[in-house]
Amino acid sequence: MKYSYYPGCTASTTAVEYGLSTEAVCEALGIELIELDDWNCCGATSGHALSHELATALPGRNVAIAQAAGLDMAIPCPACYQRCLIADQRFREDEDWRAEMEELLGFEYTGRARPRSLLEVIGCNLALEDIAARVKKPLAGLKPVSYYGCVLVRPPELTGWDDPEHPVIMDRLLQAMGAEPVSWSYIVDCCGASLTLNRSDVVVLLVNKLVQAAKDAGADSIVSACGMCQINLDTRQKGHHMPIFYFTELLGLALDLPGTDNWFKRHAIDPRPLLRSVGLA
Amino acid sequence: MSKAKNPKLKEQMSNVKRETSNVKRETSSVQYPISNIQYPTSSFALEVQRRSGENVFRCYYCQKCTVGCPTAFAMDYQPAQVLKMIQLGLREPLLKSSAPWLCVGCEACGTRCPNEIRLAPVMDTLKYMALEAGYTPPETTVYALHRAFLDSIKFFGRVHETTMLVEYVLRSRDIFSIVRSNIDVGVTLLLKRKIPILPERVKALGQVKELYKRAGR
Numbered sequence: 001m002k003y004s005y006y007p008g009c010t011a012s013t014t015a016v017e018y019g020l021s022t023e024a025v026c027e028a029l030g031i032e033l034i035e036l037d038d039w040n041c042c043g044a045t046s047g048h049a050l051s052h053e054l055a056t057a058l059p060g061r062n063v064a065i066a067q068a069a070g071l072d073m074a075i076p077c078p079a080c081y082q083r084c085l086i087a088d089q090r091f092r093e094d095e096d097w098r099a100e101m102e103e104l105l106g107f108e109y110t111g112r113a114r115p116r117s118l119l120e121v122i123g124c125n126l127a128l129e130d131i132a133a134r135v136k137k138p139l140a141g142l143k144p145v146s147y148y149g150c151v152l153v154r155p156p157e158l159t160g161w162d163d164p165e166h167p168v169i170m171d172r173l174l175q176a177m178g179a180e181p182v183s184w185s186y187i188v189d190c191c192g193a194s195l196t197l198n199r200s201d202v203v204v205l206l207v208n209k210l211v212q213a214a215k216d217a218g219a220d221s222i223v224s225a226c227g228m229c230q231i232n233l234d235t236r237q238k239g240h241h242m243p244i245f246y247f248t249e250l251l252g253l254a255l256d257l258p259g260t261d262n263w264f265k266r267h268a269i270d271p272r273p274l275l276r277s278v279g280l281a
Numbered sequence: 282m283s284k285a286k287n288p289k290l291k292e293q294m295s296n297v298k299r300e301t302s303n304v305k306r307e308t309s310s311v312q313y314p315i316s317n318i319q320y321p322t323s324s325f326a327l328e329v330q331r332r333s334g335e336n337v338f339r340c341y342y343c344q345k346c347t348v349g350c351p352t353a354f355a356m357d358y359q360p361a362q363v364l365k366m367i368q369l370g371l372r373e374p375l376l377k378s379s380a381p382w383l384c385v386g387c388e389a390c391g392t393r394c395p396n397e398i399r400l401a402p403v404m405d406t407l408k409y410m411a412l413e414a415g416y417t418p419p420e421t422t423v424y425a426l427h428r429a430f431l432d433s434i435k436f437f438g439r440v441h442e443t444t445m446l447v448e449y450v451l452r453s454r455d456i457f458s459i460v461r462s463n464i465d466v467g468v469t470l471l472l473k474r475k476i477p478i479l480p481e482r483v484k485a486l487g488q489v490k491e492l493y494k495r496a497g498r
Contacts, residue, residue, distance in 0.1 A: 009440040014475045040438040040483045045386055046430035048405050050412070052332075053496035055405070058434065061488065104495075105488060150351075150387030155399060164392050190351040190387035197449065198422035199383070200462040202355045231475075235466045268469045 003074035003121060004066045004113060005033035006084070008227070009041050010077060015227025017263035021248035022076050022118060024257050029126060029134070033074060036065050042083040045194035056090045057101070059083035063091065064105045066113035076118040076248075078152040078226045084115035085158040117152060119225045119247065120161045123169035128176045136256035138178025141278035144245065145182050145219040146170035147210070149229040150190035164188065170223065170247060177254035184217035186210050193228035196236065207236040214242060220274055223247050234268040243271030253280065323370025333406040339396035340364040346390030346400055356380040357419075360390055360400050367403070381407040382420035422459065425452035435493050438483025442476050 011019030026033050039062050048055035063084055066073045075081040091098050091109045098109055122131075148167050156164040167187060174181040192199075192206040211233065214222050221243045224230040233244045249263050253275070264271050264281075275281035322338075330337050346360040353359045357379045358366065366375050375381075384404035391399030411418065418424040429448035433440045446467075453459055470476050483489055 009481075012481070013442055013477050014470065016475060038484050040489055041434045041440050043431070043434060044440075046427035047434075048386065048401075049382075049408055049427045050431060051496045051498060052405070052409060054431065054492065054498065057492040057496060058489075061492065100495075104491060150385070150389065154388035154392050156392060188389070190385055190389065192351055192385055194385050195352070195383070195423065196466075197446075197459075197463055198426040198453070199355070199420070202352055202383070206351055231470075235469055266473050266475065268473065 001030060001125065002032045002034060002071050003116070004069050004071045005035045006039055006062055006066070006073050006075045006080060006115075007035065008075065008077040008080040010227035010231075014231050015077070015246075017249060017266045018076055018227050018230065018246045020259070021246055021252045021263050024259065025122070025248045025251045025255065026074075028252075028255050028257055029122065029131070031074070031121065031126075034069065034071065036062060036073070039065060042080045044079045044083065047083065055083070056087045056097075058087075060087040060091065060101055061105060063087050063113065063115065064101060064107045064109070066115075067107050067110050070110065070112045072121075073113055073115045074118050074121045075115055076225070076227070078117060078149060079228060081115055081117045082151040082154070082158075088115055089158060117159075117161075117225070119152065119169060119173075122248075122251070123173045124161050128172055131173070131251075132176040132178075135177055135254045137254055137280065139174075139250060139254050139278075139280060140178050140180075142179040142221065142250075142275075142280065143182050143219055144174060144179055144221040144223045144250075145184045145214045145217060146174065146187055146247075147214075147222045147224050147229065147233075148188050149193075149224065149226045150188065152225055153188065170225065173247060174223065174250070177250060179250065179254075181223075182214075182217050182219045184213055184219065186213045191229050191232045193226075193232040196232050200236070203232065204236050204238070207233055208238055208240070211237045211240045211242045215240065220278075221245055221271065223250060231268075237269075241269055243267065243269050243274050245271060323368075323372075325370045325372040326367050328410070329367050329403060329406050332409070333402040335398050335400075335403050336396075337364055337367050337398065337403060339398055340368065341396065343395060345393045345395065346398075349389040349393050350384075351387060351389070352383045352385055356383050360384075360404075363407070364398065364400070364403070375407055376411040376414055376416050377419065378407070379419045380404070381411065382418050382423045422453045422455065425449055425454075428452060431498070435490065435498070437480045438486050438489045439481050441480035443478065444480065446476075 043058035153159045153162050153164045162169045171181045192203040196203045223245045230244050253260050272281050344361040350360050381404040386401045426449050429445050433445040
């Protein structure tokens with residue numbers, strides 16, 4: 001299985017452990033990731049906040065680069081993923097814009113390279129039985145909550161691979177790893193990450209509400225599929241010491257891949273004491 | 282004039298009856314001739330509708346958007362109020378409002394709206410219109426970060442956190458409180474080596490700059 005890989009800006013910086021674990025896990029599962037040549041930032045929240053044009057033109061350039069390879073795009077960051085979906089939709093529906101972009105960037109839009117989220121690539125395109133069969137270190141005793149955050153399954157007209165209100169893929173993936181995911185009511189509630197630096201007062205309230213809710217549900221950790229959510233929950237919670245994992249990190253741990261320590265030591269809240277307490281580290 | 286005494290309306294209604302009786306259950310939507318009546322509408326509402334691509338007139342104020350909005354508590358007008366105010370054409374208070382700037386674009390409202398109105402593009406449209414009309418965004422720090430973020434992409438093609446943060450702090454009016462509320466997170470990220478010293482650059486930066494030029498930035 002081959003994908004064009006769009007890591008996004010955070011995969012080498014604030015979410016470096018997400019980038020590292022994504023590459024390790026995909027290699028172990030036989031998913032070949034070919035990094036998009038010369039990709040740029042998607043503009044994220046600031047792009048669509050200030051400019052209707054940049055909101056689609058910036059991610060549009062990445063969708064354009066992916067067309068030549070003709071492979072679906074695997075995108076770990078939900079913000080990048082959503083912006084690429086919206087740009088891809090505009091390529092399909094706005095012929096004038098498509099022609100203008102094709103001329104400027106020197107490509108032809110074929111629609112063969114669809115943006116896909118990494119969780120979709122691993123959780124939907126692989127058989128969960130196959131993943132379970134490869135697990136060498138079942139995560140028994142770990143009781144996480146799955147946390148999708150906001151835009152991973154929204155807007156549902158464009159995502160469509162999991163339920164927008166009660167998504168299940170991540171829970172099933174965690175079960176395949178041998179963990180015991182706990183259900184809770186905040187699985188698709190936004191953590192406010194795009195306001196984390198500029199209205200931290202608002203974000204501290206949101207983050208601590210989420211972490212408290214996970215605790216109340218009986219969870220020992222939160223599992224994220226987003227570089228923005230993870231760092232926001234990891235650094236803005238107060239007095240909870242709730243570890244925030246990337247799903248790829250837990251998958252790497254369950255597959256017993258080397259180098260998991262290098263991921264976990266980059267967390268603000270070290271998850272290794274928890275893993276030791278359930279005999280996993 | 283009562284319904285029964287209006288022969289034209291009576292004829293229209295009997296047409297509807299005839300048409301609907303032929304319609305099978307799965308295609309039950311019928312264009313009622315009487316819905317062709319034109320109502321006077323605010324030009325502001327029409328502009329928001331045209332630019333956002335969302336039919337703001339469908340809102341019947343169930344407030345599901347407000348209830349699901351993570352940041353509604355910090356807004357001066359809640360999301361459902363924003364929609365109602367658009368319908369009423371209350372341009373100036375909306376363009377001065379903090380609500381569009383506190384919208385995080387999480388799409389909870391649009392996903393849950395029974396009338397399929399996506400509020401995120403509506404909130405974006407209000408931000409564009411506020412800036413075009415020359416209003417200073419009431420959320421100065423939010424606006425400062427957006428500008429620093431987009432400048433960083435214009436300069437490198439990718440976001441470079443270190444220089445972006447410096448620009449953000451310089452642009453925001455309240456340097457002291459920004460540093461105070463972020464210093465612990467900043468130190469943690471530095472210690473965890475998550476803030477890069479050197480930027481990553483896009484090779485074809487000319488293309489990115491051209492996209493900015495065409496977007497008028």
